[in-house]
Amino acid sequence: MHTIKHFFAVATLMFASCLAAWASDDYKNDTDYLALSDSVTNSFNTGDSISFFKHIVSLEDYLLGKADLHAYYTQRCNEIVFLLNKQNVIEAYKLAIRLSKELRKKKLDKEMYMAVNMMGHIYHYCGNRDMAKQCFWEVIHRMEQAGYQESLPPIYMNLVGVEMELGNAGQALVLLGKAAKIAAEVSPNRLFDIETRRTLGYFRQGDANNFLIGYRHYRDGVENKGYTSVHGRQLEIYYQAQMGHTDSAVAMALRDLGQTDRYSVAADIYARDNRWHEAYDALKKSVETSDSVNSIILSSSMQGIENELDLYDAERETARLRIITLSAISGLLILLVVALIYIMFSRRRHMKELRQAYERVLESDNMKSAFIRNVSHEVRTPLNIIGGFTQVLSKEDDTMTTEERKNIASAMQRNTNLITTLIDELLELSFSEATTSVRQTDRVAPVKLLRMAISEFGNAASEATTLKLDTKVPDDYTMLTNEQMMRRIIYTLTDNAVKNTSQGSVTLRLAVEGSQLTLVVEDTGCGIPAGEEERIFDRFVKLDEFKEGLGLGLTLCRSMVSRLGGTVVLDTSYAGPGARFVVNLPVNQRTGTTKAMRKRYS
16 A cells, blocks of 8 residues: 555656646746755655755745746645655645645636645545545546646556556556557657556566566667666566566565565565465565554644644633633522522521522532543544534635535534434433432323334435334324333334444334233344343443444433333344344233224224
């Protein structure tokens, strides 16, 4: 993966360099311009951050002074490429967004492909190949409309790199053919490097004949015409491997290639020679090197995120102190009111109100303690996302598209719903601990609740998952129970089934036999491992730590069912796939069965 990333960085630098070459004839031979350009190139190649940014800012000022916006924004792209090479993805992304906004604000539509191209490199650097390909194809479309034919070959080469990483050598060769055709017409100086890249593709495709032909053309260009190619070293290595000199080829790879390339190329060469033990060792070292680089990238990215979180925490602490101050003032006012009431009314009324206030404070304190003890990043992460998007929407930004706003609104709504669900679970847990009895005076139609659950969770289920209702109980059948708890029981079990079913079905079944109502929620999802049938009802138990939630859903479900006088269990006799939960609740036949129900079952 890092091999391709490194290639993209090189390809982008080539792209930026060629655009810089379009500078006006009035200054491209000026000594100041040439000195600045050489300084930028040298500091880029050496990776000297201080020198690079010092000289590129001077070069950008120079180009603005010459009113050459095209060349100016080309150097802005070089800044992003430099940050990517330094594995500073967060800062590169920020510069790319800033570049896009600036081009939109100035309505420089012809230059917008630069921002799109940079986003393509960032997407691919982060492993999102589909979005990278989409961006690169959009760049090609924009450049063709703007008439920038000369710089199309490097973009095609970016697509070649993506396809090679995906293992699509055939498609990569087709794209190389398009790049070569365009280069032959508008920029012949690129043709040699493209053909060299094509020869590498022949080797990976196993086409020995075309590989050897391409290698001979490469040697002829180097020895007789003075051509060079960034792929030359790798081509020489593959030639040694093709000629059967495996050890020599591997030695050249370890000596001449970069840290992120050498072991992966060596593994490929060993594998082609059926030396699987050496291939495994080389691949293992490649993975270790890749992991090391990934750690650097992750550390850089996390530092940027931590800075944003620190800012958010500081703002939240200020808000918390403000709330505490207001609460203290409110408390003083309440004490004043209580004192006035004490004077106006009897001591007995006064003591009663104090007792009620104490109970409310005690209940709030218990809930607060439970919240602080149990809630971790499950709440903090959605809050950070919502806070970040709120800051984005609060900015005056006319360049944000409707689709972007819809995506932000959708993400905020999704995380808001997640927080709401978590808070509901915590409150219900605290309530269940504080109370032992529950009123069952609501006349509830359970079939109606099941239909409402299917309707509500239909949108939350995946496209490959179907929600079904299987019952012979009539819609007008009612029973006396607690409607809120009954609804929560049905919704909790349905939500649990939907979250763990990526394809197949979730079936809700309802039956009434005598004085017992049986509710069954059955899915075709991942199922429950043997031996976990009771542990899943414990607090904060999550069999899949990557699933959303605190692991309280089934705990609360069992608590509510128990308080209604029933039971809920995992049906261990269910063969699967998936899981089946069975809820049994008592039904008061005298008050729970309607006249229509008795007639139908008589």
